[in-house]
Amino acid sequence: MARAELSILDLPHEASPDPDELVRAAMKWHFSPETGTPFWLRRAATLDFDPLSDVKTHADLRLFPNVANELRDVPAADLVPRGYGKSPDIVGVYESGGTTGAPKRVVCPRDWLEKLVGWSNANLDVHGFPRGVDWLGITPSGPHIVGEIFRRSAHTHGRYGFQVDLDPRWVKRLIAEGKGGQADAYAEHVVDQATHILRTQNIGVLTVTPPLLERIAQREDLVELVNAKVRAIRWGGTQMDPDTAQLYRTEIFPDTVLYGHYGSTMILGIAGERHGTPPGEPCVFDTFSPYITFEVVNPETRQSVAYGERGQVVMHHVSKALLLPNNLERDTAVRVPALEGRIGDAAAGIAPVARFDDEVVIEGVY
Template sequence: MGTRQADSTRTTDPARTSAGRGRATRSSTRAAPARTGRGAARAPGNEAALAGPLDQVPAESDLIEAAMRWHFDPRTGSPFWLELAPSLGFDPREDIHIVDDLARFPNVVDRLRDIPAAALIPRGYALEHPPDGAAAVFGVFDSGGTTGPPKHMLLMTDWLERMLARNERESAERGYPVAADWLAVAPSGPHMFGTFIRELAHRQGRLAYTIDLDPRWVKKCLAAGRRELADEYADHLVAQARTVLESQDIGVLVTTPPLLERMVRDERLRRIIDERIGMVEWSGAHLDPDTRALLRTEVLPRPRLFGRYGSTMILSGAPERIGLSPDDPCVFDPFSPYVTFRVVDPETGERVPYGSRGRVVMNHVSRSAFLPNNLERDEATRIEPPPGQVGDSVADVSPVAVFGDAEVIEGVY
């Protein structure tokens, strides 16, 4: 996840953009006390909409407008965006007010393959972390590299803190065992997934056992037609997971769907997971609805099973909605308004109706980063958001469907 092919589809929905609705309507969505006008005495970037307390979520237009002031002010914006700004054809600080306006931006993710990642640091951080703000960076992380060279993203410490606080709340709401240690069988290295889980367990005062995996090696094996090598590697990972699960008291297991499936194919390991684990969280790859239902009803009836739809390009993951039955579509709600989704017809760029399939467009808007209008390679069903959430929720995320056998011409079979 988190990577996509080169595509700079720009999408606008005039009915939803602020230009179309008029500013009067837009202002009504604003929380008046948080409003801080441009030119106000407070330094840009420290206003409540961008840097408020971790447990407060700003209103949509407050966040977007504050972020535009921050990322496109020559004193505080990143070299990357400031260099790009003149070619946009509009002034983000004047023209961008709500999430749907972000569709006016070009899709820039392909540039993240080549530019120095440091160019993504907003200059405003240098004021707090001289000389260049790099000290505010928690880490450089890569997209998976499925479609070409990986894209580099920066995870800033302040955003990590905000995400961890959010995740803690999400975990509590979903009944994650509190006094239990974690096992993450997930990629670390250049990937955010493993690192983030480790931080999350640490934050909750628990031990995080980790087993690393290298998804690029697996993809390389499969691309070379060396399935048996990929299988051997997967067995090697499962064997390591087994050692931990057998000997340690693990309450939360975090892994990818393919590895989870391999673990539960082994009846003894399946029983250990079913009997001892309180929460299984999956992320990092797709899980089809039939496998999810099988896992929840028949294979792992006892533990709770929760998914998270994550992407390096949004510096976060959207958790599975609470209260879904095994037969419900698996719905993910993003951390709006910082992270927002739009499900579109990739041909026209228009939103598909609720309940229809389309491609997922992602936005990330925070003080630490700005990555708008990124058309992902994933397909999903567009789902109505919960009250108060901006943009779409998504369900049953999957790679672009490939069903049949390869077409056969020669031969009779």
């Protein structure tokens, strides 16, 4: 296959490829024998349409079934497109949270991670994050992709990255077993570790989950440390309500930038909080369109809800690295128009569903 046909898949993060052209190029990449993804090359035989001839626009992604649950058992090597060659530069194999059963897995090539982080760094600049400072991340180091995104962001946007590991699966298990006291003790243990780093290092950016930021806000000594050193806080992993965000911005951390992320390992990425959201309003999350896109739908009909109404989030990923369309996530959101020039929906007021895949959803600390 000629390289020119695939050049749209290799554009830098600041480019704005035509969404339909991107989809057509991705179909050729993932479903051609010489470059395709083994998983999709096999799965194509079970589809009632031909991706190479029938999927011509971004809207045609709806033809695909949701195959996310199949990724619980697929060998990781079968998720790497053959076009990456015999020795692909793979950053890692990452897993979903395991909230609703055995974890699902995806593979992240380095070129995709660099593109994603470049886009994310540009968002941080818009929000006024300082460059060249040290970062502290209270996040899972693995098997979720957020740990790798943190490390790469700290290296490219900041200087040194300090990390306190977080095991959200253990917390969810403790909560599910009625061991809330142990879950609480574990969370305090994590915050204690972060405290030592904050006291001894010049941390300029803090990456943290809302439940752990709440614990930090309850310790006067930590609030003083954050206000003395930290110039920006990036939060994500669970939702943050508008009243809490406003309290942080105006009273607890008044001189610190507060910026949220919403994402999923299964889309190999994140959406960033829209700049300029009015105080007290739910933050709006914009995707890395057209590679990562959202739809907010009625889960029964899979049709989009009206703007301003709440529905369930469907995520699509279309890139050289991964094809995963129509993944119904375990979150609901209010549908918001995307920014001009972007495709799909923006999402506001993220909240988990009570049950997903017949399992009770437990959030815990992430």
